[in-house]
Amino acid sequence: MVGVSPKIAPSMLSSDFANLAAEAKRMIDLGANWLHMDIMDGHFVPNLTIGAPVIESLRKHTNAYLDCHLMVTNPMDYVDQMAKAGASGFTFHVEVAKENWQELVKKIKSTGMRPGVALKPGTPVEQVYPLVEGTDPVEMVLVMTVEPGFGGQMFMPNMMDKVRALRNKYPTLDIEVDGGLGPSTIDAAAAAGANCIVAGSSVFGAPEPGDVISLLRASVEKAQPST
Numbered sequence: 001m002v003g004v005s006p007k008i009a010p011s012m013l014s015s016d017f018a019n020l021a022a023e024a025k026r027m028i029d030l031g032a033n034w035l036h037m038d039i040m041d042g043h044f045v046p047n048l049t050i051g052a053p054v055i056e057s058l059r060k061h062t063n064a065y066l067d068c069h070l071m072v073t074n075p076m077d078y079v080d081q082m083a084k085a086g087a088s089g090f091t092f093h094v095e096v097a098k099e100n101w102q103e104l105v106k107k108i109k110s111t112g113m114r115p116g117v118a119l120k121p122g123t124p125v126e127q128v129y130p131l132v133e134g135t136d137p138v139e140m141v142l143v144m145t146v147e148p149g150f151g152g153q154m155f156m157p158n159m160m161d162k163v164r165a166l167r168n169k170y171p172t173l174d175i176e177v178d179g180g181l182g183p184s185t186i187d188a189a190a191a192a193g194a195n196c197i198v199a200g201s202s203v204f205g206a207p208e209p210g211d212v213i214s215l216l217r218a219s220v221e222k223a224q225p226s227t
């Protein structure tokens with residue numbers, strides 16, 4: 001079977017923002033592959049988090065892959081500043097890029113960042129197919145398994161139909177899930193075909209976060225051996 005490798009990405013939204021560099025190092029030392037960074041503008045979602053200045057500060061303390069999820073209304077306005085700040089991946093929402101996604105993906109790629117597209121729970125999965133199949137394709141699809149905006153919400157199992165559809169169509173695509181992932185929900189996501197796993201409260205709230213990271217990885221490896 002052709003597969004894709006697991007990428008476990010603790011959501012730094014659940015970390016102690018006052019100690020972000022130390023929290024980032026702790027997650028990487030515990031086996032995380034990526035650090036998931038939630039950029040929210042208080043408009044696309046009803047919450048305001050961090051932006052390029054925080055990414056730039058964090059970048060001075062880590063070489064880790066910064067998997068940036070842009071929950072913003074105007075993603076084009078963020079490309080240059082996020083690239084300059086040191087973002088590794090730039091995932092925008094399809095709901096706000098219907099008109100200009102081709103231009104947006106081109107611009108993201110031109111900066112050296114890796115483009116991804118995210119979709120909210122109410123958005124049909126078919127809307128991202130053209131972005132995966134275009135001449136300048138995105139390299140990851142992020143299926144939101146909660147309404148974007150806040151950590152600590154309940155996983156939506158019915159989103160697994162979208163993950164399955166994507167995995168059937170695109171065997172080597174990075175498929176990320178975000179929201180409510182943890183020991184009780186990972187098997188459903190892994191079986192559906194997700195290989196990039198964002199987990200906030202289940203990792204940072206655990207007595208042994210490293211055990212949760214290992215468990216998430218083991219579940220993906222078991223469901224999708226990448227040989």
Ligand SMILES: O=C(CO)[C@H](O)[C@H](O)COP(=O)(O)O
Pocket residue numbers: 011013014036038069146147148149150151152153178179180181198199200201202
């Ligand atoms: O994008 C997000 C919210 O919009 C967070 O990354 C996500 O909710 C992770 O938190 P948790 O694992 O606690 O659900």
